Amino acid sequence: xxxxxxxxxxxxxxxxxxxxxxxxxxxxxxxxxxxxxxxxxxxxxxxxxxxxxxxxxxxxxxxxxxxxxxxxxxxxxxxxxxxxxxxxxxxxxxxxxxxxxxxxxxxxxxxxxxxxxxxxxxxxxxxxxxxxxxxxxxxxxxxxxxxxxxxxxxxxxxxxxxxxxxxxxxxxxxxxxxxxxxxxxxxxxxxxxxxxxxxxxxxxxxxxxxxxxxxxxxxxxxxxxxxxxxxxxxxxxxxxxxxxxxxxxxxxxxxxxxxxxxxxxxxxxxxxxxxxxxxxxxxxxxxxxx
Amino acid sequence: xxxxxxxxxxxxxxxxxxxxxxxxxxxxxxxxxxxxxxxxxxxxxxxxxxxxxxxxxxxxxxxxxxxxxxxxxxxxxxxxxxxxxxxxxxxxxxxxxxxxxxxxxxxxxxxxxxxxxxxxxxxxxxxxxxxxxxxxxxxxxxxxxxxxxxxxxxxxxxxxxxxxxxxxxxxxxxxxxxxxxxxxxxxxxxxxx
Numbered sequence: 272x273x274x275x276x277x278x279x280x281x282x283x284x285x286x287x288x289x290x291x292x293x294x295x296x297x298x299x300x301x302x303x304x305x306x307x308x309x310x311x312x313x314x315x316x317x318x319x320x321x322x323x324x325x326x327x328x329x330x331x332x333x334x335x336x337x338x339x340x341x342x343x344x345x346x347x348x349x350x351x352x353x354x355x356x357x358x359x360x361x362x363x364x365x366x367x368x369x370x371x372x373x374x375x376x377x378x379x380x381x382x383x384x385x386x387x388x389x390x391x392x393x394x395x396x397x398x399x400x401x402x403x404x405x406x407x408x409x410x411x412x413x414x415x416x417x418x419x420x421x422x423x424x425x426x427x428x429x430x431x432x433x434x435x436x437x438x439x440x441x442x443x444x445x446x447x448x449x450x451x452x453x454x455x456x457x458x459x460x461x462x463x464x465x466x467x468x469x470x471x472x473x474x475x476x477x478x479x480x481x482x483x484x485x486x487x488x489x490x491x492x493x494x495x496x497x498x499x500x501x502x503x504x505x506x507x508x509x510x511x512x513x514x515x516x517x518x519x520x521x522x523x524x525x526x527x528x529x530x531x532x533x534x535x536x537x538x539x540x541x542x543x544x545x546x547x548x549x550x551x552x553x554x555x556x557x558x559x560x561x
Numbered sequence: 562x563x564x565x566x567x568x569x570x571x572x573x574x575x576x577x578x579x580x581x582x583x584x585x586x587x588x589x590x591x592x593x594x595x596x597x598x599x600x601x602x603x604x605x606x607x608x609x610x611x612x613x614x615x616x617x618x619x620x621x622x623x624x625x626x627x628x629x630x631x632x633x634x635x636x637x638x639x640x641x642x643x644x645x646x647x648x649x650x651x652x653x654x655x656x657x658x659x660x661x662x663x664x665x666x667x668x669x670x671x672x673x674x675x676x677x678x679x680x681x682x683x684x685x686x687x688x689x690x691x692x693x694x695x696x697x698x699x700x701x702x703x704x705x706x707x708x709x710x711x712x713x714x715x716x717x718x719x720x721x722x723x724x725x726x727x728x729x730x731x732x733x734x735x736x737x738x739x740x741x742x743x744x745x746x747x748x749x750x751x752x753x754x
Contacts, residue, residue, distance in 0.1 A: 279700045279701040279702075279703070280703070282700075282734050283702070283703040283704070283732065283733060283734040284703055284727065284732045284733070285732075286731055286732055286734075287732070309700075310695070310699040310700055310740065310743060311695045311699065311700050311701050313692075313695065314691070314701075315646065315647055315688070316687070316688035316689075316691035316692050316695075317692060317695075318647070318666050319647070319666060319669055319684075319688045320669060320670060320673065320685075320688050320689065320692065321670065321692070321750065322593075322666065322667070322670060323750050324692070324747070324750055325666075327746060327750070328695070328743075328746075331743075331746070368754065369754060372749065372752075372754040373746060373749045373750055374746065374749075375749065421647075421648035421649055421650070422648075422649070425648065425649035425650065425652065425653045426649070427649055427652040427653060427660040427662070427663065428660065435653050460612065461612040461613075461646065461648035461650065463612075463646065464646045464647075464648070465646060465687060466646060468687065468707070468710065469683050469684055469687050470683070473613070473616055477612055477613075506723070509723075509726070542731065544730070545730040545731055545732055546730075547726060547727075547730065
């Protein structure tokens with residue numbers, strides 16, 4: 272039983288991620304349980320404005336996690352980044368003292384928790400073999416572009432489990448699921464994060480470049496494990512198609528939705544119809560027409 | 562004081578700080594960020610990889626040059642650190658191991674502490690509202706965040722259609738998590754250790 276830190280988006284805009292993640296983990300017999308009492312990691316906003324807060328919020332959750340096990344599974348790339356970066360920073364005595372002052376408790380336990388991303392746990396040997404053995408033919412011949420975004424692999428000083436410029440954990444899952452992973456150049460490009468709220472013009476330009484590359488590499492689907500990446504690329508295509516300016520729409524789905532599809536999950540079980548643009552082009556989706 | 566710093570202080574606003582005996586801009590930013598900005602030798606790699614360089618009035622390395630020269634006015638009036646979204650492309654590529662995005666965090670915090678008006682108000686407003694959501698309920702309700710941000714912009718109906726589509730698709734939680742909030746933790750931030 273691994274404690275699971277979902278993060279704020281998984282109850283709202285990234286609910287399809289949560290929904291498909293729980294379905295896939297249950298299907299594969301991997302037991303996870305939501306960390307009781309978890310709170311926000313502070314995301315970009317905390318470290319943008321207040322360094323002490325940026326360490327205190329993740330440290331609070333690491334302390335909680337330590338009471339429930341040695342490991343903590345994290346779904347969102349931003350949460351994963353903040354938790355890993357904080358754990359690294361807490362090794363410094365000054366940050367540690369300041370964080371303990373803010374939290375009014377010792378953070379010794381926070382240093383021992385093994386923080387693992389969903390993409391670190393899911394492509395492990397036995398699960399990969401099961402996906403390969405039990406897959407349906409739903410994704411046969413589909414070209415899939417794996418999109419990692421920024422925060423999963425770029426964690427200054429702390430480092431990630433996957434390669435910083437050319438990660439490959441999602442490709443393993445895509446191949447096991449029976450689809451073809453394309454080798455494209457925008458795997459770790461930035462989608463603009465909060466700019467889709469603060470300045471749509473800049474965000475549309477950034478997403479547009481990534482989508483254009485996926486089109487040139489003839490991808491049928493884009494998969495991601497980051498709630499912000501999924502939302503931004505999905506939103507950008509929805510925005511552009513409403514203006515009649517969009518080119519070919521490529522559905523952007525979560526990696527757990529793709530694995531779920533390969534394992535015979537239905538539209539409802541995986542919330543396939545919930546994507547904003549191109550839901551009708553997802554194999555297994557019951558949405559008809561834009 | 563090493564040679565590089567001594568040389569940089571001969572130029573620009575650093576001289577005034579030196580004469581007054583206070584810490585220079587370079588020292589202040591280095592102390593706050595914990596990063597050795599004096600190591601920057603203008604290789605331009607951060608600017609080359611930055612996905613937002615075209616929206617910034619100065620590239621990260623230009624900003625670092627200004628910090629080394631002690632030109633606080635030019636640094637704090639720049640929009641660079643407000644436009645930065647912390648994608649960390651620069652930080653992981655810097656040949657001098659400077660966490661450049663981390664320096665941007667320090668510049669935002671320092672500029673607010675020192676009372677400089679932010680060059681991009683919307684970015685600051687968004688972050689402040691986000692953190693107030695965390696303070697009040699411990700987690701962030703996207704609905705509350707978007708509603709409050711658009712009220713602040715005085716465009717309460719700005720993304721109504723998007724909100725409706727998200728709601729219809731089951732991707733907008735209206736009844737947000739109502740936790741205890743983290744008011745005590747936020748209060749402790751203001752108390753000296």
